[in-house]
Amino acid sequence: MKKLSGFFAGIGEMMKILWQSSKSLTLLMIFNNLIRNAIWPLRALAVKNIVDIIVLSSENGFSAYQKSFWIYIILFFLCFLLNRIWWPLNSYTQTLMLAQISNKTKQRITAVMEKVHLSFFDYAENYDTYKRALDQTNDRQPINTVNNVIGFISLVISFVTAFSVMISISIPVTILLMISSIPAVIWEGRFNKKVYAFDKEATREKRLLEYLFSLFVDKASSKEIRTFKTDCYLSEKHESTLKEYNRKYFRLINSKIRVDSFFWLILQCTLMIGYFLIISNTGAGKIAIGSLSFFLAVAGDLQLAIKNFGSSFNNVIQSGKYFDNLLQFEKQVADDTDSVDYLNIPDTVETIEFRNVSFSYPNAENETLKDVSFTLRCPQSAVLVGENGAGKTTIMKLLLGFYKPTSGAVLINGVNIQKYRPEDYFRLFSVCFQDYMKYGFSLKENVVMSNVKIDEQKFNEIVNETGLKDIIEDLPDKELTCLSREYDENGVELSGGQYNRIAIARATAKNAPIILFDEPNAALDAKAERNLFRLYAQLTKDKLGIMITHRLSTAVNSDLILVLKDGKLIECGNHSELLINNGEYAALFNMQAKHYMSNEGADLK
Amino acid sequence: MKNIRYSIKLLFKISPLLMLLLGLFTALSLGLSPLFSLIDKLIFDIIQQSYGDGLEWKKVLYIVLLYFCYNFFVFALFRIKDITVTYAQTIVSTSLQKRTISRIGKIDYDRFEENEFYNYITTVQREITGGNLLGIYINSITLISVIATTAFLSYLLFRLSAWAVLLSILCCVPGFLHQASFGRKNWEFNTSKIPLQRKIGYYFSLLSSIGAYRENRIYDTTPVYKEKYSGLFGEYYKELKSFNAKNCWKGVMMAIFHAVGTVSVITYAYYQAAQGNISLGDAVLFVGVCQSIYNNVQNAVYTFGSINEARHSVNNILHFLSTSDLNEKKMGAKNTKKIDDEGVEIELTDITYSYPGVDKNVLNGLNLRIKNGEKLAIVGENGSGKTTLAKIILGLYHPQKGTIKINGYDVKTVSNDFRYASACFQDYCTYSLSVRENVAFGNIINIRDDEDILNAIDMSRLERTSFDNDIDRQVTKVFDTNGVVLSGGQSQKLSLARAFMYKHGLMVLDEPSASLDVVTENEIFDTTLNLIQGRTSVVITHRLANVIHCDRIVYLDSGKICEEGTHNELMMKKGKYAELFSIQAEKYILDGNNGNGSVNIAQI
Structure with missing residues (x-):
């Protein structure tokens, strides 16, 4: 029962998605499936009647039956025609429907992405749901799924038609044929479960195969393959995975063939008994010749149809589950969001405060941040320092509201940030992330996308400030050059350091009250780095700023240095205070400084 | 048809x-x-x-x-x-x-x-x-x-x-x-x-x-x-x-x-x-x-x-x-002599290189000789051709002009299978395979040698806890939901471990510390580079402090070597290198001068 209700729920959801994607195409698809699957008994019926007429007219003359003869010929013609136009109609409907469904699911995913909280993806199962929902936007499966369902309904219709005519010809033979199919139906259902289990397992191997193959094609990995000479190992691994996959696949196929042949034999034997009885009875004149022709045309197909019932039904159940990932993805997000009366964001930002903030990532045992408290007042700028994994980036994520603190609160102007309206909240920030995006747009779009109001003059100012001028001059179409060759042949791929400057320019262009830079200098050379810090100082002159960096020289002029270790804020103060304090910061600073110090006397004075 | x-x-x-x-x-x-x-x-x-x-x-x-x-x-x-x-x-x-x-x-x-x-x-x-x-x-x-x-x-x-x-x-x-x-x-x-x-x-x-x-x-x-x-x-x-x-x-x-x-x-x-x-x-x-x-x-x-x-x-x-037009290495005359890969000496003569489809030369008639056992640093601004040079040294790129000699043999005559180098690239790979494979790819013959693999991991300072002490754990969750997810710094260390797997020949490190913190960066440069002492090595970095102790520093500008020498020599010269170095040193030195940090400097 549970299976059945799940079945109907799945089908309902799927039909809804179809219907929303396109009403006319959905109707067309149903029509196609009907003419494909439900019309053959009708055609056989027409032939049966024509044959009867031929036999009768050989006794009584044709003229009495002329009218009904032509009626059945027309019926025959219609069936024939519909069967024939199925192909062009079907290819039309499927192509368009596929595009529509893919578009619809993409729109739905986009809608979810707009609402979802970043922490959602930290749960492995959520991430899997998301990934699977995403994978499904690009495959042909939805069409097959839909065809499975509509095909099943047509199968039932054609079955009922064929069955009712057969019963009128011979009840015992019909029953015999039906009963003989039952073991096959049961087995077919069981076997399908095996197939799905195999598919699930095999998907992983298939993906691994694709991954291994892609290593040879990918730019970064093919470089390592050549340097480390790992090609033999990788191709052997590829081959053995492939062999393993093939072995399992053939084992499955073999078992299917063996059992299939066995059932085929049972079905054939009963069918032949049926043939024998019907032909003898026709010979004896108990059954009309037309009925014989119907029987010959339909009996075998009917038997197969019953046999396939099990697998079709299973297909349909599996199909019903197809959109589960998308639905689950939507549902989880719906649970995640709640409506509150939000406050408007402030025009100016006076303070940022972390009050006893502790945080641990979902499923993680350790706390990433432990009881962190600090306050920044405008126009202070702070630098966050600490080892890898000390929690620097997490502080930034909490401030941006991507994550909520496990305990404690993040406040702006004394108000908990969760009270601000989420859609507007990000207007407060100009951010340059550590893993900034490289957009496949023109250089100018890459910069001004953060603020469409920027005019030509302002753009030029930013270009000068962020050192983009040299880059632009080398580009074929200057600032209008596309920064990707993915769909623009004249596009140019920039180096890491160059992209880095563009990401900084993008953040600069937004001109928001709070500036956040996360290791903006990782890929910059010394000169560009110096320019960047000058820019940062200038940007944060009358604003609040937080920068994460490993280069402690940056911290020297900063108003506030926050030193993190293992999630705890261990030191806080300006450069001179912290050096006098002679703690962690001083140790780190000296570690970097000693290289420069040791040369100071010898070379520079 | x-x-x-x-x-x-x-x-x-x-x-x-x-x-x-x-x-x-x-x-x-x-x-x-x-x-x-x-x-x-x-x-x-x-x-x-x-x-x-x-x-x-x-x-x-x-x-x-x-x-x-x-x-x-x-x-x-x-x-x-x-x-x-x-x-x-x-x-x-x-x-x-x-x-x-x-x-x-x-x-x-x-x-x-x-x-x-x-x-x-x-x-x-x-x-x-x-x-x-x-x-x-x-x-x-x-x-x-x-x-x-x-x-x-x-x-x-x-x-x-x-x-x-x-x-x-x-x-x-x-x-x-x-x-x-x-x-x-x-x-x-x-x-x-x-x-x-x-x-x-x-x-x-x-x-x-x-x-x-x-x-x-x-x-x-x-x-x-x-x-x-x-x-x-x-x-x-x-x-x-x-x-x-x-x-x-x-x-x-x-x-x-x-x-x-x-x-x-x-x-x-x-x-x-x-x-x-x-x-x-x-x-x-x-x-x-x-x-x-x-x-x-x-x-x-x-x-x-x-x-x-x-x-x-x-x-x-x-x-x-079916095509034969793929620039494959010709399998013709091979140098069958086994080149000794214990010592590697590289000589680049008049190297000119440009990327396919690009007119501008990245390298312009560059000459460079790396002696056996020498620690060479390549420095320069973004886009000066450092990484390209490294890839040429590794034999990945084939220059349009000039010759590359390894231990006196032209690279063109050396068999494809001959390996003389190990490297850590700027855009390193993190494979969605086991930790073992990720590291052992550096020297695939030792894939079953746990001790060797763990040793390389320790050299790279990658904490064994990051993969629960189990080198057969999968990295990333792509093929295993129980796989370990490494941070940027940890992934970089993993790729360093890969480079360390190969114990001899040339070592090329291209920005190996970009996403490492101060402590690890110091450890990598101070301690680990000592471990590969005696091996020919090439280091590329923006952090000039790290290359002070290299045997020779080459300053690359627009595809040419414009300065070379030891750190002290280059500083005396007061050229481009000295300028770049002082930009970086500025803050530290200013601080040293104004007396705030004098206590600490004395401690060093």
């Missing part, structure tokens, strides 16, 4: 026996259909003669046996054919993948810099999984056997009426022609829409990827992308619809034409039978044959269409496997 010929040739090279069997079974399975109509004719003739008089059971049994035999042959043949097809598919795709992989491995790395090449290779990859190569062969056989069967059927029909044959065949000509051109047109349409689809895909990835999520929020770009996306999709859909609607309409017209022709012939047969001019059995045969011809022709039309479409979609794979 050329593609079809090539495909079949290639398939026969892969497995001639399998292809022969496949051809045989396909042809046989198609040749069976006319027999069915003959049995039908037989039974109706018998029944009509003795209708109402009863049939001898022996006679009935004989007919039933005929049916059974027919069904059995059909079943067996189709089964065998299916198995052969499945088997062949697996064999062919396995062999193609193997061939492609070994072919790619031999291509010079320079070509990966060409965008076109990358697209080409990914298309090849797609075509292999597409499975069209085998499809072309099967469809060709199908087409031939369908034509042969149709000829036989026409002969059967011809005995009844010549004009019926003519009409049956004629009415399918337009459909055939339409389908023939459709295959090509459809392929052309799809190909022309690839750029648009890529663009649509790109906007969707911006809307849906987690990577873009944060910037979408910060810059509020989602509405812009949404609008772009639906605009582009609308454009694509409109064209898709009009193209397909036109074809569908044509297809339906052809179908009507075809059906009218065939049904008139069938009606004629029934009519004749009703008039008593021919027997019922003849009518049944007539109709059966007519329908068989019809099905066959339909089959032929679509087979032809799909061959037409498929032959375009194997262009790249065929080209890839």
Whole structure:
């Protein structure tokens, strides 16, 4: 029962998605499936009647039956025609429907992405749901799924038609044929479960195969393959995975063939008994010749149809589950969001405060941040320092509201940030992330996308400030050059350091009250780095700023240095205070400084 | 036609026996259909003669046996054919993948810099999984056997009426022609829409990827992308619809034409039978044959269409496997002498290099000699050619001009399999495989040597706890939900461990500390570089403090060496290096001068 209700729920959801994607195409698809699957008994019926007429007219003359003869010929013609136009109609409907469904699911995913909280993806199962929902936007499966369902309904219709005519010809033979199919139906259902289990397992191997193959094609990995000479190992691994996959696949196929042949034999034997009885009875004149022709045309197909019932039904159940990932993805997000009366964001930002903030990532045992408290007042700028994994980036994520603190609160102007309206909240920030995006747009779009109001003059100012001028001059179409060759042949791929400057320019262009830079200098050379810090100082002159960096020289002029270790804020103060304090910061600073110090006397004075 | 010929040739090279069997079974399975109509004719003739008089059971049994035999042959043949097809598919795709992989491995790395090449290779990859190569062969056989069967059927029909044959065949000509051109047109349409689809895909990835999520929020770009996306999709859909609607309409017209022709012939047969001019059995045969011809022709039309479409979609794979124009390293005269890789000495003379399709030279007549055991640092601004130089030293790039000598032998004469270097790249890989594999890829022979692997991991300062002390744990969650996810710094350390796996020869480190914190960076440079003391090594970095102790520092500017020497020599020179160094030192030194940090400096 549970299976059945799940079945109907799945089908309902799927039909809804179809219907929303396109009403006319959905109707067309149903029509196609009907003419494909439900019309053959009708055609056989027409032939049966024509044959009867031929036999009768050989006794009584044709003229009495002329009218009904032509009626059945027309019926025959219609069936024939519909069967024939199925192909062009079907290819039309499927192509368009596929595009529509893919578009619809993409729109739905986009809608979810707009609402979802970043922490959602930290749960492995959520991430899997998301990934699977995403994978499904690009495959042909939805069409097959839909065809499975509509095909099943047509199968039932054609079955009922064929069955009712057969019963009128011979009840015992019909029953015999039906009963003989039952073991096959049961087995077919069981076997399908095996197939799905195999598919699930095999998907992983298939993906691994694709991954291994892609290593040879990918730019970064093919470089390592050549340097480390790992090609033999990788191709052997590829081959053995492939062999393993093939072995399992053939084992499955073999078992299917063996059992299939066995059932085929049972079905054939009963069918032949049926043939024998019907032909003898026709010979004896108990059954009309037309009925014989119907029987010959339909009996075998009917038997197969019953046999396939099990697998079709299973297909349909599996199909019903197809959109589960998308639905689950939507549902989880719906649970995640709640409506509150939000406050408007402030025009100016006076303070940022972390009050006893502790945080641990979902499923993680350790706390990433432990009881962190600090306050920044405008126009202070702070630098966050600490080892890898000390929690620097997490502080930034909490401030941006991507994550909520496990305990404690993040406040702006004394108000908990969760009270601000989420859609507007990000207007407060100009951010340059550590893993900034490289957009496949023109250089100018890459910069001004953060603020469409920027005019030509302002753009030029930013270009000068962020050192983009040299880059632009080398580009074929200057600032209008596309920064990707993915769909623009004249596009140019920039180096890491160059992209880095563009990401900084993008953040600069937004001109928001709070500036956040996360290791903006990782890929910059010394000169560009110096320019960047000058820019940062200038940007944060009358604003609040937080920068994460490993280069402690940056911290020297900063108003506030926050030193993190293992999630705890261990030191806080300006450069001179912290050096006098002679703690962690001083140790780190000296570690970097000693290289420069040791040369100071010898070379520079 | 050329593609079809090539495909079949290639398939026969892969497995001639399998292809022969496949051809045989396909042809046989198609040749069976006319027999069915003959049995039908037989039974109706018998029944009509003795209708109402009863049939001898022996006679009935004989007919039933005929049916059974027919069904059995059909079943067996189709089964065998299916198995052969499945088997062949697996064999062919396995062999193609193997061939492609070994072919790619031999291509010079320079070509990966060409965008076109990358697209080409990914298309090849797609075509292999597409499975069209085998499809072309099967469809060709199908087409031939369908034509042969149709000829036989026409002969059967011809005995009844010549004009019926003519009409049956004629009415399918337009459909055939339409389908023939459709295959090509459809392929052309799809190909022309690839750029648009890529663009649509790109906007969707911006809307849906987690990577873009944060910037979408910060810059509020989602509405812009949404609008772009639906605009582009609308454009694509409109064209898709009009193209397909036109074809569908044509297809339906052809179908009507075809059906009218065939049904008139069938009606004629029934009519004749009703008039008593021919027997019922003849009518049944007539109709059966007519329908068989019809099905066959339909089959032929679509087979032809799909061959037409498929032959375009194997262009790249065929080209890839048959062309000799891929810049592969010539396997000709090899230096068979074993070069001693314990010591590596490299000499670059007059090296000029530019990326494919780019006019500007990255390196301009560069000369450099790296002595055995020397620790060389390459420094310079972004874009000065540091990484390119490193890749040339590693033998990945092949300069247009100049010679590279390793231990006195020209690289061109050294075997491809000879390994003299280990490296940690700026854009290192983190493989979605086990920790063991990730590290052991540096020296694959030692993949089973746990001690060696752990040793390399310790050298890179990667905490063993990050993978729970189990080197067989998977990295990333791609293939294992229990896999470990490493942070940027940890991944970099993992790639360093990979480089350390190889104990001798040249070591190249390209920005090995970009995402490392201060402590680790110091450890890597101070401690670890000491561990590879005595090995020839090349270090590229922006952090000049790290290279002070190198034996020689080379300052690269616009593809040329403009300064070289030890740190002290270069500082005395007060040139570009000194300038760059003082920019970095500025803050630290200023601080030292104003006295705040004097206590600490004294401690050093």
